[in-house]
Amino acid sequence: MRLSTIVVGGGIGGLSLGRELALAGLSVVVLERAPKLATVGAGIIMNPNAMAVLEANGMASCVRSRSSPYLARDTYDHRGRRLATRDYRPLYAAGRLAIGALCHRAHLHECLSDGLPAGTIHLDTRIVALEADAGGVRVETERGEVFTADVLIGADGIRSTVRARFFGPNEPVYLGYRSHRFVVPNVDGVEHFTEFLGRGKRVGLVPIGGGQLYVWTTFNSPHKSRAWALESVGALRTLFGELTDSRVRRAFGELESTDGVVCTDIEEVRQPAWARGRVALLGDAAHALTPNMGQGAGLAMEDAAVLAEELTRAARGETDMPRALESYVARRRRRVETIVRLSRQIGEEGQLTGVLACWLRNRRIRREGRSLARTQAALERLLAWPPRAAETA
Ligand SMILES: Cc1cc2nc3c(=O)[nH]c(=O)nc-3n(C[C@H](O)[C@H](O)[C@H](O)COP(=O)(O)OP(=O)(O)OC[C@H]3O[C@@H](n4cnc5c(N)ncnc54)[C@H](O)[C@@H]3O)c2cc1C
Known part of the structure; x- marks a missing residue:
C-alpha cells in the first residue's frame, strides 16, 4: 500500500515528520500557513535526544555546521x-x-526544510475545510486546492486548528x-x-x-x-x-x-486525546510545555520519528491506521508526561520570589x-x- 500523509504546520515538528516520512518512502505534503518559513530571532537548545533523532534522519551535520556544542x-x-x-x-x-x-532557530529551520524533497512544503496555505472519515482525509484551501490522503497530522502548534476541529476546544494554560x-x-x-x-x-x-x-x-x-x-x-x-x-x-x-x-x-497544552481515527496531533499541538528543559522541539522531533515508524507499519499492512496512531500515542505518552512535569517543576522553582x-x-x-x-x-x-x-x- 502506498500511504499518503497531510501534515498541517511546517514548524519543527511538521518539517521533521515530513523528513521522516520521505526517508521511509511515503508520500507527504506539509501545509504551512506562513508565506515563508521564517522563525523568531532567537536561539534554540538541541538537547542530546533531539540530536540523536537528527543523527538518525541525517540532518545532524547540517545543524552542527553552524552551532556550538552543548558541553x-x-x-x-x-x-x-x-x-x-x-x-x-x-x-x-x-x-x-x-x-x-546550540544554534539559531533560523538555521535549524533551514536545515529541516532543506531535508525535504522539492514540492513537499506548500507555503501561504490557508485551510478552509478539514474532513476525515473511515475512508480517508481531505483538506481544502482558500486557493481552492483540495488535498486528500490516508492520514492527517496536526503539527500546527500551540493554538492548533486541527486540534480544535477534531478534538474540540482546549485553550492553553498560562x-x-x-x-x-x-x-x-x-x-x-x-x-x-x-x-x-x-x-x-x-x-x-x-x-x-x-x-x-x-x-x-x-x-x-x-x-x-x-x-x-x-x-x-x-x-x-x-x-x-x-x-x-x-x-x-x-x-x-x-x-x-x-x-x-x-x-x-x-x-502548556493539556490535551487528553492525541489521536482519533485517521487524525493525530504532534509536538506543541498535542503537548506544548514550558521551555525550562529546552525540550519542546526535541519532543516534537521524537514524536515525528515514532509516528513515522508507526505509519510505515501501516503502509506495510502490519496494522490499520487507527491502531497505528494509537500505538504512536502509547509509545509517546509516558515520556512526554514525565518531561512536561519535570519542566513545569523547574519553572515553579525558578520563578520563586x-x-x-x-x-x-x-x-x-x-x-x-x-x-x-x-x-x-x-x-x-x-x-x-x-x-x-x-x-x-
Ligand atoms: C521561550 C521558549 C523557548 C524555547 N526554547 C526551546 C529550546 O531551547 N529547545 C527546544 O527543544 N524547545 C524549545 N521551545 C519549544 C519549541 O519552540 C516548541 O516546542 C517547538 O517549536 C514546537 O514545534 P511544533 O512544530 O510543534 O510547533 P510550531 O513550531 O509552533 O510550528 C507550528 C507551525 O504550524 C503553522 N500553523 C499554525 N496554524 C496553522 C494552520 N491552521 N495551517 C497551516 N499552518 C499552521 C505555524 O505557522 C507554524 O509554522 C521553546 C519554547 C518557548 C516558548
Whole structure:
C-alpha cells in the first residue's frame, strides 16, 4: 500500500515528520500557513535526544555546521555565584548521549526544510475545510486546492486548528510567567549554556556559534499584564537589574533596541486525546510545555520519528491506521508526561520570589550539583534517545 500523509504546520515538528516520512518512502505534503518559513530571532537548545533523532534522519551535520556544542550547563545565583555545573562531556565521551547543539532557530529551520524533497512544503496555505472519515482525509484551501490522503497530522502548534476541529476546544494554560528572547554578539565569549537565578526572574546566556549569544529571560507576570518592559532597552535592563553578574550586564548592554526582542507567554497544552481515527496531533499541538528543559522541539522531533515508524507499519499492512496512531500515542505518552512535569517543576522553582524560598532552592541546587554520579544518571535517563528500556516500560 502506498500511504499518503497531510501534515498541517511546517514548524519543527511538521518539517521533521515530513523528513521522516520521505526517508521511509511515503508520500507527504506539509501545509504551512506562513508565506515563508521564517522563525523568531532567537536561539534554540538541541538537547542530546533531539540530536540523536537528527543523527538518525541525517540532518545532524547540517545543524552542527553552524552551532556550538552543548558541553555543559552552568547555574549561578543572581550575583553570579556558581551553584552547579551539569557536565555532559563524560556522557558524550562514553558514547552514552549524542552531542547536544546550540544554534539559531533560523538555521535549524533551514536545515529541516532543506531535508525535504522539492514540492513537499506548500507555503501561504490557508485551510478552509478539514474532513476525515473511515475512508480517508481531505483538506481544502482558500486557493481552492483540495488535498486528500490516508492520514492527517496536526503539527500546527500551540493554538492548533486541527486540534480544535477534531478534538474540540482546549485553550492553553498560562503558567504565570513570560519569556523574552533575543540574539546579541557574544562579547564575553560565553562558552557554556549559562543561567542566572533571581527572585521570580531568570536569565540564560547560550552561545550559538558564529560569535552570537542567544539570551533568554523569564519573569513573573499576571496574565493580563502588558508590562513586558519592551518600551525601551532601559526598561528591559531595569527589569533584570537584580541579576548583577557582568556577563548578564554586558549581554543586555549589547542590545541596541527592543525591536527584535520576542516576548512569549509560557503555556502548556493539556490535551487528553492525541489521536482519533485517521487524525493525530504532534509536538506543541498535542503537548506544548514550558521551555525550562529546552525540550519542546526535541519532543516534537521524537514524536515525528515514532509516528513515522508507526505509519510505515501501516503502509506495510502490519496494522490499520487507527491502531497505528494509537500505538504512536502509547509509545509517546509516558515520556512526554514525565518531561512536561519535570519542566513545569523547574519553572515553579525558578520563578520563586521569597528570599527564603530562593535561598533554599539555591542551596538544594548546590547540594545536588555535588552528586556527580546521580546527576549523570539522571541526565542519561532523560536525554538518551531512543529511551533506555526502563523509560518505555
Ligand atoms: C521561550 C521558549 C523557548 C524555547 N526554547 C526551546 C529550546 O531551547 N529547545 C527546544 O527543544 N524547545 C524549545 N521551545 C519549544 C519549541 O519552540 C516548541 O516546542 C517547538 O517549536 C514546537 O514545534 P511544533 O512544530 O510543534 O510547533 P510550531 O513550531 O509552533 O510550528 C507550528 C507551525 O504550524 C503553522 N500553523 C499554525 N496554524 C496553522 C494552520 N491552521 N495551517 C497551516 N499552518 C499552521 C505555524 O505557522 C507554524 O509554522 C521553546 C519554547 C518557548 C516558548
